Amino acid sequence: MNRIYLDHASAWPLRPEARQALADAATMAWADPTRGHQEGRAARDLLDRASATVAFALGADERDLVWTSGGTEAVHLAVLGSARAAERRGERRRHVVCSAVEHSSVLRACERLRTEHGYDLDVVGVDASGAVDPDAVAAVVRDDTLAVHVQHANHEIGTLQPTHELANACHRVGALLHVDACQTVGQLGVTLDQLGADLLSASGAKFGGPRGVGLLVLGPRGRIAALQEGDERQRRRRAGLEDVAGIAATAVALEVARAELQTAYSSREVVRRRLRERLPAAVEDLQVHGPLADAHPGIVAVSALYVDGEALVGELDRAGYAVHSGSSCASDSGRPSHVLVAMGVLTHGHVRLSFGPSFDLAQADAFVATYADTVRALRRRGGLG
Ligand SMILES: Cc1ncc(COP(=O)(O)O)c(C=O)c1O
Known part of the structure; x- marks a missing residue:
């Protein structure tokens, strides 16, 4: 029987170009990219090129891109990592906002800030089309709001959120806007500027890259602190050996997605x-x-x-x-x-x-x-x- 796959929002089929890049990189660039030997340098070179490609596509500086194990980790890094960074700077911002239609990873990370770290959390509702009203966000943000976490497109309904207006509401009180763009990177022309985002999370599996690679990019105001520690990789924002082959294939998938x-x-x-x-x-x-x-x-x-x-x-x-x-x-x-x-x-x-x-x-x-x-x-x- 001829199958028709209608579940791309869960996992986009691996693009042939990404599959090839994955195989090539796994053969040629498997070493630890922090090592000074030839094998390590080959991996470093591939990692740097992939980071430059993806950061450029999203309007970010490549030094402000953090590779993760998927969208869920990127979201956690945005929600919990931004709180950790603010605490370390001694900021007294202990209020966060998200919408009621966020992906469960955002909802649960925000809930964790509330229950485990004592933050105030406001969950704003949506209208019957699934859209967040920027005025509703403007009404709940306060002088001590650290961040507003909102998706670009809803994963179930497809509703696009007015991120630029949300950014204005955030920036008026000095809060950050984190946009969960897992459903739109590689699908729409998404950049930090175009969304007005200070933090942007994405998932490679949603645009034809390998499963288990995600990323967070930071704009000039975006700050995060690592959630797991152990080494100096990724500017100390995320410890652990990077999946260089998966990252290289993700960059290729994004390039192909952008071309079409x-x-x-x-x-x-x-x-x-x-x-x-x-x-x-x-x-x-x-x-x-x-x-x-x-x-x-x-x-x-x-x-x-x-x-x-x-x-x-x-x-x-x-x-x-x-x-x-x-x-x-x-x-x-x-x-x-x-x-x-x-x-x-x-x-x-x-x-x-x-x-x-x-x-x-x-x-x-x-x-x-x-x-x-x-x-x-x-x-x-x-x-x-
Ligand atoms: C909007 C949104 N955010 C976050 C995620 C989590 O991404 P991942 O499955 O890569 O962990 C998903 C996955 O469906 C999603 O749709």
Whole structure:
């Protein structure tokens, strides 16, 4: 059966160029990049080139890029590492803000600051499209606010946040803006300046790099202190031997993603709009979430009354479609997605479709037909059709 993979927001397939770079680097540059021998210098050279490429793409200085083990670690470094750096400088800023629709890694890192370090935490709500109101953030930031942590695009719905306006609200009180751009680096033209961010986190697996490589970049005001210590690597911001091969492959993946940015955006935007239009027309009692404009081009989220999300995912999988039923933090718990709950929208029978540029209109139409048949069949089975 021809499989159609619609879960790019969880893990984008490894790009062939990145796979090649990974194999080449693992063969040629496996040594410790801090060592002075020839093997070490080869690894250093590759690491420096990858850092320069990625930092340039994100509008940062390469000295202000920190490689991590993925988006989750980058986010933790931003949330907990910025607090640690401020404490070390003797700053008395002990208040942080995040939105209710953040990825679980951001929510839990902020919660940890509150419970383990005694910080005040304000979690701001969103409207029915999943957007944060900059005025709501402006109303809660204070003179002692250290940072506001907000995503660029929501991982479940695709809603883009008004980061520039949020930056203004932060900077008025001297707070930092950390943007979790895990869903948009490599998907949209993202730079520190363009987002107004002081800290920006990203995940290589979301744009076709190898799994387990993430990064945090710092703007001129961004400061972090390491969360684990042990050596002087990465300007003492993150200890431990770097995954040079993975990092080299991540840089290649970002270059390829950036080269196709415009075409990948346009083709997916057409498909996204078609799905938003055709899904509710194909079957009754559906809700498509998120805004029509100001959205990630490759994410569509839809809920259906009278069906179970996991059953729907299972049936679609059998029909050849790989989709996801909700946020990764909620999928094991059986609880409705915190994102949909915060938006106040239908949480039943939820699936997220996240697609790459090769998913075309004909495939989207075929998906809509299968989806509608599947929803009807499940409703009949449940005695509701
Ligand atoms: C918005 C967002 N932030 C952070 C993460 C965590 O990234 P990783 O899976 O690389 O740890 C994800 C992953 O889905 C995400 O979507």
